[in-house]
Amino acid sequence: MTFDRATRRKWFSHGMVVLTGLSIVVVATPLVWIIYETALLGGSVFNVALFTQGIPYPCTPGNGITCHQGGIVVPIEGTLILVGLAALFSVPIGIGAAIASVEYGGQRRWARITGLVADVLSGVPSIVAGAFVYALLILYDPAIVFSTLSGSLALAVLMLPIVTRACEEALRTVPHSVREAAYALGISRWKTSVRIVLVGALPGIVTGILLAIARAAGEAAPLLILLGNGCAHSLQGIQDEGCSLSYWIWLGATNPYQNWANLAWAAALLLVLIILVLSVASRLVLDRMARRMRGG
Amino acid sequence: MALADETAKMEVRGLSAFYGETSAIQDISLKFPDRKVTAIIGPSGCGKSTFIRCLNRLHETTPRTRVEGSVLLDGENLYQMDATFVRRRVGMVFQKPNPFATMSIYNNVSAALRFNSRPSREETDAAVIRSLKQAALWDEVKDRIDSAATGLSGGQQQRLCIARALTANPEVLLMDEPCSALDPIATAKIEELIAQLKNDYTVIIVTHNMQQAARVSDYTAFLYLGKLIEFGPTGDVFERPKEHLTESYITGRFG
Amino acid sequence: MNPDNPFPAPSKGATPRKVPRFGDWTFLALVIAATLLVVGVMVTLVVVLLYGSRFTIQSLGFSFLYGTTWNPNNNVYGILPFLDGTLITSAIALFLAVPLGLGAAIFLTQHAPGWLRGPVGQLIELLAAIPSIVYGFWGLIFFVPIERNYTEPFLKTWLGWTGLFGGTPFGVDFLTAGIILSIMAVPTITALSRDAIAAVPRAQKEAAISLGATDWEVTRRAVLPYARSGIVGGIVLGLGRALGETMAVVLTIGNTDKIGTSLFDSGETVSGGIALGFFEPTGPLNISALLEAGLVLLAITLAINLGARTILHRFQSGAAAGAE
Numbered sequence: 001m002t003f004d005r006a007t008r009r010k011w012f013s014h015g016m017v018v019l020t021g022l023s024i025v026v027v028a029t030p031l032v033w034i035i036y037e038t039a040l041l042g043g044s045v046f047n048v049a050l051f052t053q054g055i056p057y058p059c060t061p062g063n064g065i066t067c068h069q070g071g072i073v074v075p076i077e078g079t080l081i082l083v084g085l086a087a088l089f090s091v092p093i094g095i096g097a098a099i100a101s102v103e104y105g106g107q108r109r110w111a112r113i114t115g116l117v118a119d120v121l122s123g124v125p126s127i128v129a130g131a132f133v134y135a136l137l138i139l140y141d142p143a144i145v146f147s148t149l150s151g152s153l154a155l156a157v158l159m160l161p162i163v164t165r166a167c168e169e170a171l172r173t174v175p176h177s178v179r180e181a182a183y184a185l186g187i188s189r190w191k192t193s194v195r196i197v198l199v200g201a202l203p204g205i206v207t208g209i210l211l212a213i214a215r216a217a218g219e220a221a222p223l224l225i226l227l228g229n230g231c232a233h234s235l236q237g238i239q240d241e242g243c244s245l246s247y248w249i250w251l252g253a254t255n256p257y258q259n260w261a262n263l264a265w266a267a268a269l270l271l272v273l274i275i276l277v278l279s280v281a282s283r284l285v286l287d288r289m290a291r292r293m294r295g296g
Numbered sequence: 297m298a299l300a301d302e303t304a305k306m307e308v309r310g311l312s313a314f315y316g317e318t319s320a321i322q323d324i325s326l327k328f329p330d331r332k333v334t335a336i337i338g339p340s341g342c343g344k345s346t347f348i349r350c351l352n353r354l355h356e357t358t359p360r361t362r363v364e365g366s367v368l369l370d371g372e373n374l375y376q377m378d379a380t381f382v383r384r385r386v387g388m389v390f391q392k393p394n395p396f397a398t399m400s401i402y403n404n405v406s407a408a409l410r411f412n413s414r415p416s417r418e419e420t421d422a423a424v425i426r427s428l429k430q431a432a433l434w435d436e437v438k439d440r441i442d443s444a445a446t447g448l449s450g451g452q453q454q455r456l457c458i459a460r461a462l463t464a465n466p467e468v469l470l471m472d473e474p475c476s477a478l479d480p481i482a483t484a485k486i487e488e489l490i491a492q493l494k495n496d497y498t499v500i501i502v503t504h505n506m507q508q509a510a511r512v513s514d515y516t517a518f519l520y521l522g523k524l525i526e527f528g529p530t531g532d533v534f535e536r537p538k539e540h541l542t543e544s545y546i547t548g549r550f551g
Numbered sequence: 552m553n554p555d556n557p558f559p560a561p562s563k564g565a566t567p568r569k570v571p572r573f574g575d576w577t578f579l580a581l582v583i584a585a586t587l588l589v590v591g592v593m594v595t596l597v598v599v600l601l602y603g604s605r606f607t608i609q610s611l612g613f614s615f616l617y618g619t620t621w622n623p624n625n626n627v628y629g630i631l632p633f634l635d636g637t638l639i640t641s642a643i644a645l646f647l648a649v650p651l652g653l654g655a656a657i658f659l660t661q662h663a664p665g666w667l668r669g670p671v672g673q674l675i676e677l678l679a680a681i682p683s684i685v686y687g688f689w690g691l692i693f694f695v696p697i698e699r700n701y702t703e704p705f706l707k708t709w710l711g712w713t714g715l716f717g718g719t720p721f722g723v724d725f726l727t728a729g730i731i732l733s734i735m736a737v738p739t740i741t742a743l744s745r746d747a748i749a750a751v752p753r754a755q756k757e758a759a760i761s762l763g764a765t766d767w768e769v770t771r772r773a774v775l776p777y778a779r780s781g782i783v784g785g786i787v788l789g790l791g792r793a794l795g796e797t798m799a800v801v802l803t804i805g806n807t808d809k810i811g812t813s814l815f816d817s818g819e820t821v822s823g824g825i826a827l828g829f830f831e832p833t834g835p836l837n838i839s840a841l842l843e844a845g846l847v848l849l850a851i852t853l854a855i856n857l858g859a860r861t862i863l864h865r866f867q868s869g870a871a872a873g874a875e
Binding site for chain 3: 027096100119130131135264276
């Protein structure tokens with residue numbers, strides 16, 4: 001076999017194909033590994049008690065001590081309330097700003113400001129959002145700095161750009177002929193925007209909301225600052241210290257107690273499952289509603 | 297350009313329209329007779345579409361546009377009224393059928409009613425049936441009235457849009473090249489429809505198809521480069537045109 | 552009008568009702584308020600951070616940025632150790648993520664069979680969906696011991712001569728944190744590189760193929776240069792994300808506040824320093840310093856993101872113009 005230049009080039013090319021293929025393997029390995037460990041360790045504690053019992057007294061089995069495993073109902077509730085509140089703040093504002101930009105701004109220059117601000121906000125690190133809410137509430141009312149409410153404010157700041165941008169894009173996909181048809185029927189401008197255009201853009205908007213929720217559910221950094229330490233007992237009010245699945249994983253990771261660590265894995269599994277479900281759901285929504293609109 | 301024995305439902309006086317600095321139509325004055333069909337013809341780019349969109353104030357929804365002059369409906373200037381209100385009295389059917397994709401046939405036809413007032417279920421049903429019959433679509437869709445509007449053929453969708461426009465109960469119906477996206481059979485059905493509609497509505501139709509104008513209309517206006525060249529009873533305009541330009545267009549020397 | 556028409560036309564001379572107007576104006580007011588709120592959030596963020604850090608801005612000036620000690624107990628605040636940590640971990644992350652991410656993108660677009668592209672692509676996107684805290688937790692429990700017991704001694708033995716691997720490897724250090732960060736940066740780089748490569752017109756590829764180039768040569772000489780802006784934009788964007796990362800890093804970096812020189816040193820990033828700093832602040836000056844650190848981090852990430860978007864916009868308009 002000749003080892004001339006042409007053959008060398010050919011084999012080099014094959015080698016690069018193998019290398020790039022290896023990249024995929026290398027990249028996929030940690031993913032598979034993480035999901036495997038999470039499923040294994042989280043799954044080993046997965047039972048009904050997870051959803052009914054609160055955080056147990058910290059302990060590590062051994063020397064004849066048996067530990068009460070407990071459950072993560074408090075972190076679960078915490079995540080639900082946090083994300084719910086954050087959505088309550090960010091979704092209406094995001095949709096409203098998107099409508100202003102697309103329906104009323106059109107091609108004018110000021111219409112681009114919403115998109116620009118959304119882009120800037122999407123680059124704010126989550127810890128900075130937490131620091132911001134801290135600094136803000138210290139000025140306003142120090143008593144609520146460490147609370148579920150303040151945590152939800154930070155999450156809202158992080159959700160806002162996602163919702164706004166998805167909504168803007170979705171509204172832009174609605175063809176102008178729809179608006180003209182509505183105007184020609186004598187339907188008022190605001191009704192056209194809300195009951196016809198917005199409805200037409202709904203798949204994209206719902207997808208954006210679901211993705212924003214998935215992001216907020218997994219956030220931990222700002223909550224480290226803002227939640228206080230409310231995991232020990234069941235949640236009081238939103239102005240009191242709170243808890244979340246992500247915060248609980250942090251506690252489980254940074255404390256040496258075995259039963260806490262087990263619960264942290266369960267929380268991690270739950271989080272990954274929630275995010276997976278939300279991602280799949282958002283894609284389904286997009287497909288199904290888009291199909292219905294094309295005339296299925 | 298006066299009419300002898302007809303009452304004018306709609307009158308245009310000195311109408312000019314602009315896109316930014318560009319003039320699309322200049323100083324058009326015209327009277328549209330009540331319950332007759334008036335066709336607007338002319339070569340592409342002569343301003344027919346812009347003109348008709350001024351009649352229901354849709355032109356101004358495009359950014360950076362301007363209108364001068366007046367449009368009178370039964371003597372009142374539309375440009376001094378609330379635009380949304382104007383459009384309830386002057387309806388429009390577009391070149392490309394545009395039913396609301398997220399709605400059923402029923403909801404499409406009843407849209408104007410449901411959005412502009414608070415009708416009862418019986419009132420809405422009655423209005424939908426009436427409109428669909430007027431649009432000659434009832435028999436074809438009565439068994440699937442809750443199915444998606446986008447499932448209909450192009451011709452059916454256009455008749456749906458006509459029914460939808462009729463439900464709003466307009467006095468004048470504007471049609472902007474309603475058949476140009478349709479096949480000949482669908483076109484024929486709609487031309488039959490227009491002949492029926494003029495019993496109840498004043499119809500103004502823009503068309504680039506001269507034969508259609510000749511078949512369907514009672515009066516014809518010929519526009520060229522944004523100006524009104526000639527207007528009169530259809531028979532007169534086509535067989536005895538007064539202007540040389542009109543004659544050239546009719547005989548196909550340009551267009 | 553039609554005699555059996557149950558809806559008579561409005562009477563002549565009807566004055567336009569006020570109702571459409573009212574709804575329209577209220578609605579316009581609402582959406583404008585929403586826009587103002589969105590802009591307000593951004594403005595308030597910057598203003599509040601500036602106001603909250605006024606103590607240290609006034610008293611420390613620029614020494615905040617180049618001070619080498621961060622000691623809240625003595626109220627000495629210099630974020631150079633944190634900047635050092637951020638820089639080193641991000642450099643490691645990019646060093647690993649760029650070839651891996653780009654390689655994955657190349658494989659997916661050029662070599663992978665059609666049926667493989669969808670699933671594998673989604674798998675890589677799944678990487679992006681896993682929360683940072685889960686990465687950190689897994690990293691601490693599983694990855695750190697492997698680093699400590701296998702990888703790092705190996706590196707020290709074979710590559711210790713480079714001077715990068717001094718000190719005793721404990722597993723929690725810049726290297727581990729950097730590796731975890733690289734895993735998190737890969738999806739961004741892969742996704743944007745894929746888009747960039749997919750936008751290369753077929754004509755470019757075909758020209759190279761017809762000249763007898765091998766697959767790799769086509770990729771290297773025809774595809775990649777054309778997709779360069781998009782790829783670089785993706786890399787810069789990935790960097791921006793890595794800079795802001797907190798949880799995964801703070802659990803794997805060791806959290807000390809000295810300036811490290813070896814990859815086996817533990818340290819801290821700006822984001823981690825802020826997060827941990829808020830746990831037991833020593834007073835208003837400490838808080839001010841933390842907020843100023845946040846401001847610095849914000850400035851850095853915004854600058855990088857702005858750079859990424861400029862590059863990507865150039866890529867998008869270039870691609871649109873070129874794809875004729």
